[in-house]
Amino acid sequence: MRFDIYDFTSFTQDIDRLLQENLTPFWATVAELTIVGVVILAFYALVGLFLVYAERKVCAFMQNRLGPNRVGPFGIFQTIADLIKLLMKELIPIKHADKILFNLAPFIVIIASFMAIAAIPFARGLHAIDLNIGVFYVFAVSSMGVIGILLAGWSSNNKYSLIGAMRSGAMVVSYELSVGLSLLSIVIFAGTMQLSGIVESQADGWWIFKGHIPAFIAFLLFITASTAETNRGPFDLAEAESELTAGFHTEYSGIRFAFFFLAEYMNMFIVASIAVTIFLGGWMPLQFGGLEGFNTVMAYIPPLVWFFLKVAFVIYLMMWFKWTFPRLRIDQILTLEWKYLLPLSLINTVLIALVVLLGWHF
Amino acid sequence: MNVIINYFKDIFQGVWSLIQGMRVTGYYFFHPRQIVTQQYPENRDKLVMFERFKGEVIMPHDENNQHRCTGCGICEINCPNGSIEILTETVINEEGKKEKRIDKHIYHLSMCTFCGLCVKTCPSDALAWGNEFEHAVYDRHKLTKVLNQPGSSLKKEPKSTAKEIKA
Amino acid sequence: MEREQLKEAIARLAPGLEFPENAQLTEVLAPTAGFRDLCKALRSDAALQFDYLISMTAVDYPDHIVLVYHLHSSALGHTLVLKQKLTDREKAEADTVSDLWLTAEYQEREVFDLFGVHFNGHQDMRRIFLEDHWVGHPLRKDYVDEINIIER
């Protein structure tokens, strides 16, 4: 089995071959699915825990605080301690709650984010599934989570939860458009919807650089709209703790609450990964034409490191938004989408189509 | 045309104002020296409270286990919450005269509002503020304290010195 | 406006006004009858313009309750203490001024709550601080509560 840090294709193919040789095709598939599932699950939990810690540290540093510093060195085990606490907490049954929906909602939220991870290419050949309509798939799956939020708000039998859920619904319906259009602009550039294909098309330069100003605008639009889609930052209306106490998850406790919590951070990760894949060249290193030495050094850094560094950057950006800006009001959020983001995305898409037609991009 | 220009102007101005805010938080993010957190239990040894800090009412005793409280009861009258109780006893002193002196100066920390009137009004300056602030206990009754130490006695001093101290 | 001028201007408005001497501020003791009309006049009179009700409260005396209104003119800057005496302590009643000064709506509710003065014409005469089923009016001097009030 050859393990290459720069190209995982042969590695994954070797594993596949190994399984196919030793097992019947059916069991080989089952084994592969299991491996992929376990790996992604472990990854999911790890990233979730790390992101919670990172968010707490980032916001603490921005606020002149130290952040968690009690459990372990620099408090790195704080989130694990929190997780254990959440696991041990009582699941409080709510009177007159719609029991089935109430229990189902956190799972829908978490499954939606779980599914989206499958399509993300972490490095060359390192992805669970490389759909030829990857962009479309991710886009479709990631907006499923809002169903969970709506169900949670509705079934909690709590008025604050219901308001939060309705806000979330209204937001997602509108922000889908901008997300879609800004992704579409790069699809126009790359000429493919396959996520790995889009990454490969950025071997000689990331789309955010290659695509002139329109691509940069598309990136900003995407970051803004996707922050809204993940119910974060200045757009966290669905939970708006100063207005609705905790919004849709007011009534949830214990592990069910942990699911919502984890899903929020994973959604952030997914959105950042998509932004990286589409705009920032995925696992591709930073390359500049003409700087041979620089390019070699950059190319020497493994793609996985590149990918996660970029994701960390985008996530940091989103955290920076959240801990700086005041929250928008529901009508302002809709105004922002329908009056600013959507027209801009439309104009931007047309511009990009022109750029592509005239061959102005690199 | 103006409408369109204003539209884009709004966007740019808005984004610029957002960047201004991000500059502030970004500055602090990259300047961890500005962190103001005090790590409390760790810095306990170095932690110095201000000398006037009102932690609790204490009755200072000197090295001979003597205090200045005469048991006059002015602090008890001046306490708005009844957190001071003074129990006096009558004893016969060396000269054979009956003398009223303090038995117990009881201080209910749990009822104290730290208004400082007892310390302020004490005519013989027997009370003072202590700097202790870690008052958490598991039993409320532990917050009821007897301020005069067992076996302590009244410090006899010429009246002039008492006045000087007061001044 | 000087105190004497103020007194003259107010005395013109209604008959039977008393001006107690030696008060810190200009003081008027008005009869209960026609009190609302006097207030209306005080508020609208061009020379007085008492548009700001600083505070409205009551004082309980052994045989009567006095309602005290501290009025101020935001434009002209003079202050007046307006009083009315309610002689019936058991069934104390007064006319509301809550439509003249909107803040009076809540201050009257407070007086009702703590003194038991009922204001006629008030649209929402409920207790404001205490629970609806509270017995007695705590700020009256004869109020007894053996559990919560410790005499010392």
Added chain:
Amino acid sequence: MSTETSTLNLFIGENDEYIINMGPQHPSTHGVLRLELALKGELVERVVPHVGYIHRGIEKMSEKLPYPQIIHLTDRMDYLSALMNNEAVCLAAESALQVEVPERVKYVRTILAELQRLASHQLWWCAFGMDLGALTTFFYGLRDREKILDIFEESFGSRLLHSYYLPGGLMHDIHPNFQKRVKEFLKYFRKKLPEYDQLLTGNVIFQNRVKGIGLLSKEDAISYGVTGPSGRGSGFACDVRKHQPYSAYDKVEFTECLHTDGDTWARYKVRVQEMWESMHIIEQLIDNIPEGDYTAKMKAIIKLPAGEYFQRVETARGELAVYIVSDGNKTPYRIHFRTPNFSNMFVMSKIGVGCKIADLVALGGSLDLVIPDIDR
């Protein structure tokens, strides 16, 4: 506004109203205030405030206490302007006894009042930001407020509830380091206050959130008795410091911050401007504190002559008026506190109508309510 609609268990009120209870436990009511809201979607159709959750009967308690002992109770009304509350009672007692307090006391009281106002406005600023979802403001405001609290702690040993004044003067003299520390703080805060503007005031999201929200006309402000920065945001010139100067306010030069818009944005601007003004006032006084006694000669037992005394003081939230009826004893016959928040809060039932829930939070924050001050 009948009592029937306030039944808690009703899911749907009259006319299909969606009734929710904001509070008594709610992050943005700043204490135990309960607002009963009738909603139509996100729109607020009716606001019914319910108060009294922490009614302690301070007025009743005060009737049993001698004057120096009342002072510590006033701390607990508006705990963020404790010194101004203390000052109100002291001034009333002093004017009744016709005691002339030393100049030093007047200066120190003015400086402390302004420091307290700064501290209070800082806390308001950070809590206001947090109400609107900008959580970081909270820490910046508290960080700077801490410096003022340290000054307080050094001088009189307490950080929040001071009871530092007595009728006739101060409890004890200020700390020798006081002037140096205050000057250090002013230098520090003059650098930090522009940061507040950068972070929040100029922010486009923030401006959109507060502009045109909770319009309060000048007439309504006067009629409701909305005073302090909230009233001045509506153009109601109600600064007692300016119109009936007490302590050393007649010796300093400062502007009364007035805005005529009457919306949340105007109230915000008034408060931020007042922070600058407070610093300006302190700077004029801090170097000129006259030497002298820290208290006037007072009798051991203070008995006000029989009569009625009324004293107005400008606290951080508005006008605090103390009304004392004395029968010549050492305890007041009746003492009434006209507290600023009492009037300021009830105006919400008027200006809150037609807002969205988020706006209600914003305008509640801009009124800067301290609930114990309402309940007393």
